Amino acid sequence: MKTLILLTSLLLFNSLLFSNAHAAIIFRHLIMQEDVTELNALGNALGVAGKPGINGWPVSADQFNFRGNNYVSGVYFLVKDTLKKTEGKDEVWTFRYKVKQINLAGLSLSGILPDLSFSDLEEFDLSFNNISGSIPVLYFPKCKKIILHRNQLTGPLPNFDLPELTDLGFISNKLSGTIPNLNLPKLVALQLGDNQFEGEIPNFNLPVLKFLYLTNNKLTGNIPNFNLPELQDLDIEDNQLTGTIPVFNFPKAWNIRLTANQLTGLIPIFNMPFLSNLALGQNQLTGTIPKFNMANLILLNLKENKLEGEFDNSGLPELLGLYIEKNMITKIPVLKANSPKLDDADVSGCNLKFEDIEPNMDIKIFNYTGQQRIETYQSQSGTLVILSVKDNAPHNEYKWRKVKDGVNTIVPGAVNNSLVSRHR
Numbered sequence: 001m002k003t004l005i006l007l008t009s010l011l012l013f014n015s016l017l018f019s020n021a022h023a024a025i026i027f028r029h030l031i032m033q034e035d036v037t038e039l040n041a042l043g044n045a046l047g048v049a050g051k052p053g054i055n056g057w058p059v060s061a062d063q064f065n066f067r068g069n070n071y072v073s074g075v076y077f078l079v080k081d082t083l084k085k086t087e088g089k090d091e092v093w094t095f096r097y098k099v100k101q102i103n104l105a106g107l108s109l110s111g112i113l114p115d116l117s118f119s120d121l122e123e124f125d126l127s128f129n130n131i132s133g134s135i136p137v138l139y140f141p142k143c144k145k146i147i148l149h150r151n152q153l154t155g156p157l158p159n160f161d162l163p164e165l166t167d168l169g170f171i172s173n174k175l176s177g178t179i180p181n182l183n184l185p186k187l188v189a190l191q192l193g194d195n196q197f198e199g200e201i202p203n204f205n206l207p208v209l210k211f212l213y214l215t216n217n218k219l220t221g222n223i224p225n226f227n228l229p230e231l232q233d234l235d236i237e238d239n240q241l242t243g244t245i246p247v248f249n250f251p252k253a254w255n256i257r258l259t260a261n262q263l264t265g266l267i268p269i270f271n272m273p274f275l276s277n278l279a280l281g282q283n284q285l286t287g288t289i290p291k292f293n294m295a296n297l298i299l300l301n302l303k304e305n306k307l308e309g310e311f312d313n314s315g316l317p318e319l320l321g322l323y324i325e326k327n328m329i330t331k332i333p334v335l336k337a338n339s340p341k342l343d344d345a346d347v348s349g350c351n352l353k354f355e356d357i358e359p360n361m362d363i364k365i366f367n368y369t370g371q372q373r374i375e376t377y378q379s380q381s382g383t384l385v386i387l388s389v390k391d392n393a394p395h396n397e398y399k400w401r402k403v404k405d406g407v408n409t410i411v412p413g414a415v416n417n418s419l420v421s422r423h424r
Helices: 033-046 354-360
Strands: 017-019 024-031 075-087 090-103 110-112 123-125 130-133 145-147 152-155 167-169 174-177 189-191 196-199 211-213 218-221 233-235 255-257 277-279 284-288 299-301 306-310 321-323 328-331 344-346 365-367 376-381 384-389 401-404 407-410 418-422
Touching: 024 033, 033 090, 033 110
Parallel strands: 024 090, 090 123, 110 130, 123 145, 130 152, 145 167, 152 174, 167 189, 174 196, 189 211, 196 218, 211 233, 233 255, 255 277, 277 299, 284 306, 299 321, 306 328, 321 344, 344 365
Antiparallel strands: 017 024, 075 090, 376 384, 384 418, 401 407
8 A cells, every 4th residue: 555645844733832920822723624624525435534544534623733643644734824813811823724735646545526625725636546436526726736547437527627737637547528628728738548538639729738648548530730839748549540640840749659540641751859759650651751850769660551662760860669560661771870779670561672681680679570572583494493582682591391282391402592493
């Protein structure tokens, strides 16, 4: 079980009494009642109080005034205001607290979230639990982060009215319906992957968005030509998106993942100087692979498309992994000559020749099997049949096989690129 640590920089006193013959100074520490009510509504709905190692639930307004029970696990408070008044001869200082953060992640909590209202809450994290039901009304006007990854939430995603929100995350739930066109001007990360959303992706107007994660849903239609100048990470793979790939204008992007959709057409030439990962595999892309000039590209995945022609990696000096298998590629260069760090390449299931494959055998992990075409030539003179393979790979080793009466055997002594056989 994950241990929760109360994040607090405040020194919470028991009531302290300073006295002399005439007066006393008294300090009181109280949680505002409206937050006490909401905390207990949350705790009761999810069974927080019954969890081992959880302190301070249910919550009381004078929680901080009892020795040995000064903490509420998973909740961080801040001083909202300080009140000073005189009671008789005594001077009474009251510090009133509001909830700033709630972090109850990874506690195996279950139940249905109630509607909640916390006027000063900034972070709300209930990830890695078993919370079910739909997303309730969350009145958190100062909230910056709402994270509920890996729960069992169902129903639609609300169109939140949270002007301070920077992070919104519901990865691995069971949310459905369409994704609303969110109006969240400070949103930096939108993480909705591994759900059941359908319909088209909105053309978001999110001026500071950096991370858009919509993978593994049921999204359809074309990819919008987003105007997201701050975007760094776009992950919309494993959907049912169609149409062509837009010419993205993401000058700060380092990760673009569009794998496993139904995209068609040509691969555009991207102008993204910081891009390190480009994944367009398992689509229906056609034409030739453009000559990429990406000085920082580390991984290139174009596998299982309908791409043809030659592949040129002369503009990819930092490339570590190349995956272009199951296309109709007819020629590749000596890959490590242009990408000296390349240690993993898959060119299997293409139309390459021996002269393309042999110079690349020094790549640490190099899969080249199952080429779709090997040129063979046959000539016949009397009872002699001569078969030969045309190649420019002098170091190849050959084995010829023949099938007779359903039995497949190696032809003895046939170890070069030609085979002479007599008709029998």
